[in-house]
Amino acid sequence: MKGMDTLLDVRGLTKEFKGRRVLEGVGFHVDRGEVLCILGPNGAGKSTTINILTGALDADGGQVLFRGEPIVDDPAAYKRHLGVVPQDIALYEELTAERNLRFFASLYGLRGKKLDEATEEALSFAGLADRRHDKVKTFSGGMKRRLNIACAIAHHPELVIMDEPTVGIDPQSRNHILESILRLRDSGMTVIYTTHYMEEVEEISSRILILDHGSIIAEGTKESLKESLAGQRHCLVEIDGQGETEGLAPLRSVCEALLLVEGVQSVDADDAVIDVTSQAGVENLDRIVASVVAQGFAIKNMTSVPVSLETVFLKLTGHDLRD
Amino acid sequence: MDMNGFPAILAMDMRNLFRNPVLLGYNTVFPIAFILILGWLTGDAYAHVSDAYEYYAVTLLVYGMFSGAMTATNCFMERDIKKPNLRIIYSPSGASAIWASKLIASFLFDYVLHVALILVCVPLLGISIGVSPWVFIALMAPVELFGSALGIFGCCVLHSEEFASTVLSLVVSLLCVLGGTFFSPDALGGAIAAVSYLSPVRWVDDTFFAIACDNDLTLFWPVFAGAIVLSALLAIGCKKFFRTEDYL
Numbered sequence: 001m002k003g004m005d006t007l008l009d010v011r012g013l014t015k016e017f018k019g020r021r022v023l024e025g026v027g028f029h030v031d032r033g034e035v036l037c038i039l040g041p042n043g044a045g046k047s048t049t050i051n052i053l054t055g056a057l058d059a060d061g062g063q064v065l066f067r068g069e070p071i072v073d074d075p076a077a078y079k080r081h082l083g084v085v086p087q088d089i090a091l092y093e094e095l096t097a098e099r100n101l102r103f104f105a106s107l108y109g110l111r112g113k114k115l116d117e118a119t120e121e122a123l124s125f126a127g128l129a130d131r132r133h134d135k136v137k138t139f140s141g142g143m144k145r146r147l148n149i150a151c152a153i154a155h156h157p158e159l160v161i162m163d164e165p166t167v168g169i170d171p172q173s174r175n176h177i178l179e180s181i182l183r184l185r186d187s188g189m190t191v192i193y194t195t196h197y198m199e200e201v202e203e204i205s206s207r208i209l210i211l212d213h214g215s216i217i218a219e220g221t222k223e224s225l226k227e228s229l230a231g232q233r234h235c236l237v238e239i240d241g242q243g244e245t246e247g248l249a250p251l252r253s254v255c256e257a258l259l260l261v262e263g264v265q266s267v268d269a270d271d272a273v274i275d276v277t278s279q280a281g282v283e284n285l286d287r288i289v290a291s292v293v294a295q296g297f298a299i300k301n302m303t304s305v306p307v308s309l310e311t312v313f314l315k316l317t318g319h320d321l322r323d
Numbered sequence: 324m325d326m327n328g329f330p331a332i333l334a335m336d337m338r339n340l341f342r343n344p345v346l347l348g349y350n351t352v353f354p355i356a357f358i359l360i361l362g363w364l365t366g367d368a369y370a371h372v373s374d375a376y377e378y379y380a381v382t383l384l385v386y387g388m389f390s391g392a393m394t395a396t397n398c399f400m401e402r403d404i405k406k407p408n409l410r411i412i413y414s415p416s417g418a419s420a421i422w423a424s425k426l427i428a429s430f431l432f433d434y435v436l437h438v439a440l441i442l443v444c445v446p447l448l449g450i451s452i453g454v455s456p457w458v459f460i461a462l463m464a465p466v467e468l469f470g471s472a473l474g475i476f477g478c479c480v481l482h483s484e485e486f487a488s489t490v491l492s493l494v495v496s497l498l499c500v501l502g503g504t505f506f507s508p509d510a511l512g513g514a515i516a517a518v519s520y521l522s523p524v525r526w527v528d529d530t531f532f533a534i535a536c537d538n539d540l541t542l543f544w545p546v547f548a549g550a551i552v553l554s555a556l557l558a559i560g561c562k563k564f565f566r567t568e569d570y571l
Contacts, residue, residue, distance in 0.1 A: 054413050056567045056570075075415075076415040079417075084410070086410075090406045093403060100407075107415070108414060
């Protein structure tokens with residue numbers, strides 16, 4: 001729901017490439033200080049949406065409002081408040097880290113002392129202060145990624161758009177970047193973030209937007225998405241295959257019995273583990289236990305598995321996020 | 324377009340060009356070597372060997388000015404430059420700053436090197452570029468600008484450095500052959516000589532030779548103004564055809 005704190009308001013974006021409609025009425029809003037994660041399978045329209053938001057691409061229809069003003073009215077004014085981290089490393093390899101930062105910050109009108117301070121701050125943000133005089137071509141992939149982000153935020157933008165900024169880096173650098181994004185959010189910046197890594201979304205998102213076939217198919221916090229879209233609760237029951245009673249009922253009969261329990265929607269059995277999917281909100285664990293035991297099986301372990309974003313995504317799009 | 328960042332973009336483009344050993348060599352060592360070799364080989368056919376050097380200095384200089392199109396394509400869309408230039412699109416400077424800066428940078432790069440080249444050749448090879456060398460040097464500016472504008476326009480229309488370089492290299496070579504850079508079309512008969520005037524290279528060659536040999540400035544202003552007008556038209560074309568999508 002839009003509020004007074006809406007920084008970016010996207011309304012009914014449409015875009016066609018060579019007669020193929022890639023965006024179909026995409027609309028959403030971004031509030032100040034939040035991290036909005038955009039998810040979608042390949043070809044869903046994420047990059048097109050991002051390119052329109054950065055002002056690099058014109059939409060065929062719809063509009064983008066920044067602080068209530070269409071960005072096309074004064075693109076330069078909008079871009080002064082915008083920082084973009086492109087998917088590819090967009091740095092001069094032959095220049096030092098410091099020179100890259102100074103150059104890109106100067107594009108936003110920073111000069112003299114302000115430029116010095118912004119460069120210092122960005123180097124420290126990226127954890128590269130001690131490598132400031134080294135050429136970028138000597139950096140590891142993770143260091144380049146960090147500098148790629150630092151170059152986008154040196155001028156203190158209000159809105160930062162990050163297009164898969166952690167592709168192909170080591171876990172240590174990824175953690176550094178995710179922590180940095182949370183620091184940006186805490187400092188008051190608003191972040192739009194696309195990724196193929198669900199664990200990143202779990203860690204940093206304030207809200208999530210799921211795009212598929214050029215349209216938004218779901219929007220909300222990770223909790224609300226899991227709750228409202230999944231509407232399910234998973235329970236894994238590990239049984240003792242060597243039951244004490246002779247004439248054990250076959251596993252199939254356990255599954256059939258479980259399907260009769262109130263709230264149970266589906267049952268999958270794999271060797272000694274039974275995955276029971278129940279309707280969220282129905283308290284039926286005691287009846288599930290009773291049903292398994294009544295069939296002559298002993299329960300070795302029982303785990304309630306929360307619905308993951310991955311499950312939600314899969315259910316909504318029919319794809320795994322990294323497909 | 325916010326002009327705040329433009330000087331920084333231009334300075335960066337100039338720096339990238341002057342640190343490119345291939346382009347530096349192509350615009351300095353390569354023409355000097357050719358002038359020396361061709362002048363020395365054909366010297367006997369001229370009244371003085373310095374006449375041979377003069378002929379090749381002027382023709383290869385004109386060839387170099389038109390070949391500025393290739394400097395421009397390299398400066399504009401070379402992979403290592405193209406990627407960081409993405410950030411210029413995202414900055415308040417905007418997309419037009421990219422092609423405009425590359426056009427000016429490649430023009431300045433070629434002009435500085437070619438002026439240096441001719442100033443070295445005059446005392447070194449004893450050639451003449453007219454009573455007032457500054458007239459000759461002044462006319463080089465719009466022709467260099469045309470070469471650079473042609474290269475940037477080619478990139479904007481063809482959307483790829485490789486393709487633009489191939490096509491422009493072919494176009495420039497054709498114009499130069501037709502215009503008499505490597506041999507005199509007048510020697511091939513009246514018809515060929517007449518056709519050679521379809522090439523702007525022929526007009527530029529004739530003008531520079533008239534200034535260098537006869538101090539004749541008849542064609543100075545037509546060529547000067549023509550090159551400026553064509554460059555302006557190409558720049559308008561760049562604005563029209565440049566697509567940020569090519570950078571994304």
